Amino acid sequence: MAPEETPMTSDDRMIFxxxxxxxxxxxxxxxxIVDTNAHFLSEQLxxxxxxxYRHVVVGDNTERLEQAIRHALTDNDLVITTGGxxxxxxxxxxxxxxxxxxxxxxxNRDITDRLESRGRYVSPGYPLIPEGSRYFHNDNGTAPGSLxxxxxxxxxxxILMLPGPPDEMEPMFLRYVRPVLEMHSAAKFVHRYVxxxxxxxxxxxxxxxxxxxxxxxxxIAPYANPGEVVFRVSQRLESGDDDKTxxxxxxxxxxxxxxxxxxxxxxxxxxxxDMLVSRGxxxxxxxxxxxxxxxxxxxxxxxxxxxxxxxxxxxxxEMKQSLLGVPRDILEGExxxxxxxxxxxxxxxxxxxxxxYALAVSGFAGPSGGTxxxxxxxxxxxxxxxxxxxxxxxxxxxxxxxxxxxxxxxALNLLRRGMIDG
Amino acid sequence: MAPEETPMTSDDRMIFxxxxxxxxxxxxxxxxIVDTNAHFLSEQLxxxxxxxYRHVVVGDNTERLEQAIRHALTDNDLVITTGGxxxxxxxxxxxxxxxxxxxxxxxNRDITDRLESRGRYVSPGYPLIPEGSRYFHNDNGTAPGSLxxxxxxxxxxxILMLPGPPDEMEPMFLRYVRPVLEMHSAAKFVHRYVxxxxxxxxxxxxxxxxxxxxxxxxxIAPYANPGEVVFRVSQRLESGDDDKTxxxxxxxxxxxxxxxxxxxxxxxxxxxxDMLVSRGxxxxxxxxxxxxxxxxxxxxxxxxxxxxxxxxxxxxxEMKQSLLGVPRDILEGExxxxxxxxxxxxxxxxxxxxxxYALAVSGFAGPSGGTxxxxxxxxxxxxxxxxxxxxxxxxxxxxxxxxxxxxxxxALNLLRRGMIDG
Numbered sequence: 001m002a003p004e005e006t007p008m009t010s011d012d013r014m015i016f017x018x019x020x021x022x023x024x025x026x027x028x029x030x031x032x033i034v035d036t037n038a039h040f041l042s043e044q045l046x047x048x049x050x051x052x053y054r055h056v057v058v059g060d061n062t063e064r065l066e067q068a069i070r071h072a073l074t075d076n077d078l079v080i081t082t083g084g085x086x087x088x089x090x091x092x093x094x095x096x097x098x099x100x101x102x103x104x105x106x107x108n109r110d111i112t113d114r115l116e117s118r119g120r121y122v123s124p125g126y127p128l129i130p131e132g133s134r135y136f137h138n139d140n141g142t143a144p145g146s147l148x149x150x151x152x153x154x155x156x157x158x159i160l161m162l163p164g165p166p167d168e169m170e171p172m173f174l175r176y177v178r179p180v181l182e183m184h185s186a187a188k189f190v191h192r193y194v195x196x197x198x199x200x201x202x203x204x205x206x207x208x209x210x211x212x213x214x215x216x217x218x219x220i221a222p223y224a225n226p227g228e229v230v231f232r233v234s235q236r237l238e239s240g241d242d243d244k245t246x247x248x249x250x251x252x253x254x255x256x257x258x259x260x261x262x263x264x265x266x267x268x269x270x271x272x273x274d275m276l277v278s279r280g281x282x283x284x285x286x287x288x289x290x291x292x293x294x295x296x297x298x299x300x301x302x303x304x305x306x307x308x309x310x311x312x313x314x315x316x317x318e319m320k321q322s323l324l325g326v327p328r329d330i331l332e333g334e335x336x337x338x339x340x341x342x343x344x345x346x347x348x349x350x351x352x353x354x355x356x357y358a359l360a361v362s363g364f365a366g367p368s369g370g371t372x373x374x375x376x377x378x379x380x381x382x383x384x385x386x387x388x389x390x391x392x393x394x395x396x397x398x399x400x401x402x403x404x405x406x407x408x409x410x411a412l413n414l415l416r417r418g419m420i421d422g
Numbered sequence: 423m424a425p426e427e428t429p430m431t432s433d434d435r436m437i438f439x440x441x442x443x444x445x446x447x448x449x450x451x452x453x454x455i456v457d458t459n460a461h462f463l464s465e466q467l468x469x470x471x472x473x474x475y476r477h478v479v480v481g482d483n484t485e486r487l488e489q490a491i492r493h494a495l496t497d498n499d500l501v502i503t504t505g506g507x508x509x510x511x512x513x514x515x516x517x518x519x520x521x522x523x524x525x526x527x528x529x530n531r532d533i534t535d536r537l538e539s540r541g542r543y544v545s546p547g548y549p550l551i552p553e554g555s556r557y558f559h560n561d562n563g564t565a566p567g568s569l570x571x572x573x574x575x576x577x578x579x580x581i582l583m584l585p586g587p588p589d590e591m592e593p594m595f596l597r598y599v600r601p602v603l604e605m606h607s608a609a610k611f612v613h614r615y616v617x618x619x620x621x622x623x624x625x626x627x628x629x630x631x632x633x634x635x636x637x638x639x640x641x642i643a644p645y646a647n648p649g650e651v652v653f654r655v656s657q658r659l660e661s662g663d664d665d666k667t668x669x670x671x672x673x674x675x676x677x678x679x680x681x682x683x684x685x686x687x688x689x690x691x692x693x694x695x696d697m698l699v700s701r702g703x704x705x706x707x708x709x710x711x712x713x714x715x716x717x718x719x720x721x722x723x724x725x726x727x728x729x730x731x732x733x734x735x736x737x738x739x740e741m742k743q744s745l746l747g748v749p750r751d752i753l754e755g756e757x758x759x760x761x762x763x764x765x766x767x768x769x770x771x772x773x774x775x776x777x778x779y780a781l782a783v784s785g786f787a788g789p790s791g792g793t794x795x796x797x798x799x800x801x802x803x804x805x806x807x808x809x810x811x812x813x814x815x816x817x818x819x820x821x822x823x824x825x826x827x828x829x830x831x832x833a834l835n836l837l838r839r840g841m842i843d844g
Contacts, residue, residue, distance in 0.1 A: 023477075026643060027643060027645045027654070028461075028464070028477070029464055029468075029474050029475070029476075029477070030464055030465065030468040030474070030613070030654070030656075031460075031461050031462065031463070031464030031465025031466070031467075031468060032465070032645060032652070032654060033461070033645055033647070034456065034458055034461045035457070035460070035461070035477075036456055038457070038479065039450075039453050039455070039456045039457070040453065041453070042450070042451055042452055042453030043452065043453025043454070044453070045453075046451075046452040046453060052451050052452070053451070053480065053481060053483070053486055054451075054478055054479060054480055054486070054490065055445075055450070055451070055457075055477070055478065055479035056476055056477065056478050056479075057460065057476060057477035057478075058475065058476055059475060061475070064475055064476070068476065071493070088627075088634075089635075090643070140819070140820075165646070167819075167820050167821075167824060189452075191452070205510070212510075213511075221448060221449060221512070223447075223449040223454060223455060224587070225455070230454070232449065232452070232454060234452075285714075285735070287714070289721075290718065290721070291714075291717050291718045291720070291721020291722070291726065291730065292707075292709070292713075292714025292715060292716065292717035292718035292721060292733075292735065293714060293715075293718035293721070293722070294714065295713050295714035295735045295737075296712065296713045296714035296715035296718055296826075298713070299711075299712070299713020299714060299715070299735075299737065299826070300713070300715070300822065300823050300826060301822075302788070302789050302790070302822055303790075304713065304737070305737055305738060308713065308737045309737055309738060309740070309741050310734065310735040310736045310737040310738070310741035310745065311714075311734075311735045312732065312733075312734060312735070312745075313707070313714065313717045313721075313732040313733045313734070313735070314732045315717075315721065315726070315727055315730045315731055315732040316727060316731060316732070318731070318776075319731050319732035319775065322774070322775075323732065323734075323774070323775070352744070352745065353741065353744075353745070354740075366724070367724050368724070368725075397562065397589075398562075398589050399589070400722065400723075400724055401722050402589060404718075404721070404722060
């Protein structure tokens with residue numbers, strides 16, 4: 001039976017107003033792994049128009065999990081759990097959820113058949129799902145998802161259980177769960193995003209202060225990622241409401257347009273790759289302190305091979321000399337972290353690869369290294385294109401990885417501007 | 423005044439038993455950024471010996487934040503907040519915390535002086551901290567941390583407020599906050615970690631099933647990262663208890679030793695770099711589908727330049743030919759994703775760079791590409807060293823980025839084994 005045909009329950013017309021996400025797992029509480037599920041689900045729920053007022057993480061403890069689910073159900077009609085659905089003893093989520101819902105756990109022939117047909121070993125009595133629940137197949141693991149409707153203190157409630165591993169949960173959610181949740185949603189949120197780079201959070205906020213202060217139906221919320229500032233423009237749309245987010249986005253762009261690289265959800269590397277592909281142009285990289293991070297920021301996007309040719313990682317002076325032909329004079333005189341060095345790196349990289357654009361990066365990422373004139377955090381970036389060469393010097397704050405990440409963003413932005421300037 | 427000398431309060435002998443972490447910010451709830459603070463703090467608290475039973479994320483809403491803090495204080499004596507300490511209107515944490523603690527917010531001359539001496543712009547009336555609280559300077563931003571003791575329903579309670587940006591919060595916590603919390607802790611947890619690669623989570627769990635099942639004082643908890651399985655061995659140590667985690671670690675290693683690359687906290691890239699440095703050897707990389715991610719996994723570790731020379735990113739056939747001298751016969755015959763191709767890439771990379779070890783990676787990371795014989799997820803990895811060449815073929819599941827990450831782990835492990843085998 002296809003998942004789209006799993007049995008309907010009589011609660012299919014219930015409208016969810018708000019959901020609380022509970023991530024289950026002691027490994028989350030002791031800081032061994034980062035909970036990316038709550039992040040993924042929040043974004044999804046927000047797109048669907050379901051409000052989320054709280055996330056909770058609890059360990060593999062039946063009492064605390066039950067307390068968390070009951071507490072969540074006092075303020076919300078939907079509780080979403082991730083994790084704790086495996087076959088081992090500390091996988092307690094289904095047990096606790098069934099207890100709260102007042103139903104038994106049962107095995108399901110459709111689920112076990114499907115697992116067996118995929119050659120998955122299924123231990124006896126596993127997996128179990130709450131009786132009468134709608135279930136969701138797990139194409140990448142064994143634990144199925146389930147959505148259980150029940151009545152608690154005369155209110156209609158629901159518990160959605162999802163597996164913990166993100167590579168099982170995310171595809172399950174996108175393929176099977178989201179269409180079901182959309183049927184249970186009344187309102188929709190509209191979110192728009194204006195993404196800036198080359199400017200700090202506080203300065204960019206100051207430039208649109210009055211817009212932020214005068215917000216009413218439309219809210220503008222700023223936040224920052226390394227090298228990037230994002231303004232999230234949001235409106236909750238009930239039926240009949242006018243979408244006023246476009247106006248707000250226009251007003252923001254009027255103020256800070258020169259720093260805007262994207263109105264939407266694309267990150268800077270995606271914007272740069274899309275620009276390259278649409279122009280039919282190619283790029284290559286000569287990386288010192290970023291050590292391959294710049295190239296891999298493009299390589300990790302599907303379809304990168306249409307524009308990314310490759311490049312060189314030259315982590316010491318000898319490599320800069322032998323792979324990229326940086327003259328010994330420069331390395332011994334100005335040094336590897338200098339305008340002269342990145343110029344030579346970029347030009348040679350473009351020549352050797354035949355790319356339309358070559359970026360070169362050299363700097364002191366720290367924690368050690370650097371000189372009095374060129375302290376840790378100093379990064380030179382050069383862009384070579386057929387019409388000429390641009391070099392910029394940056395000072396980045398933060399630890400080694402943060403300096404590397406900011407260098408990647410600055411380099412991609414230099415390339416973006418280089419394409420716009422022609 | 424140095425932070426170590428900030429005034430003591432009369433509550434300095436309070437012993438914290440458990441802490442709840444509350445992350446504040448609507449941007450977390452709508453899924454725009456991942457909450458890494460709770461993860462960082464959990465691990466820190468666990469090391470200090472403070473139990474954490476719950477994490478909560480709430481938006482920038484005074485009522486919900488107050489409700490969350492009050493709820494947390496019913497079960498815990500310490501509440502830790504991150505975020506919401508900035509100068510803007512939606513930064514409500516200090517306001518709400520002071521209300522719960524029943525104290526006023528005051529400005530502090532020591533804090534503002536220090537900010538001004540660092541050339542930070544300080545707006546009038548900012549920052550404010552709860553009266554009588556211990557405060558912590560922010561070396562990387564403006565919002566200070568604070569620890570406020572108070573009595574609620576005749577119980578002694580405390581609220582620790584920390585800034586939201588991880589690059590401000592983490593250094594503040596490590597430098598100033600942790601030593602203070604350690605004074606307030608009674609017990610300590612011992613955690614040991616056995617890290618495996620080259621084996622799946624369920625298979626490795628099966629191999630130590632009886633150890634997991636017979637756990638009593640010492641608990642063994644498995645979890646997985648891409649390409650890696652970790653067994654966390656934990657014991658809560660009260661004074662007088664014997665540390666039995668070493669025995670448990672030995673018992674695990676006896677079973678799964680061939681897959682163990684680390685007993686401790688180092689990740690595989692750190693283990694490989696340490697091995698290279700201690701042997702005085704060097705490495706270089708020739709990357710196709712990983713596009714620089716392999717090299718940057720080493721480059722992101724402080725001190726990488728001692729062993730990492732550099733390498734080549736050859737993202738298409740022309741680059742493999744021109745930069746790495748892969749014969750056209752191979753590219754047109756066996757193709758770029760083949761044993762022959764990575765052999766040529768690895769050998770040439772070692773020759774060109776003079777490294778002791780060269781790793782070459784070529785595969786189909788997807789989502790498109792691949793052939794019937796060589797489907798998406800197929801990755802060839804070669805290790806070239808002076809005593810010879812090893813090639814392995816892998817099939818990885820998951821999306822593009824996951825295939826790339828698993829390739830990086832497999833390549834590093836091939837290098838690690840290549841060093842051990844001599």
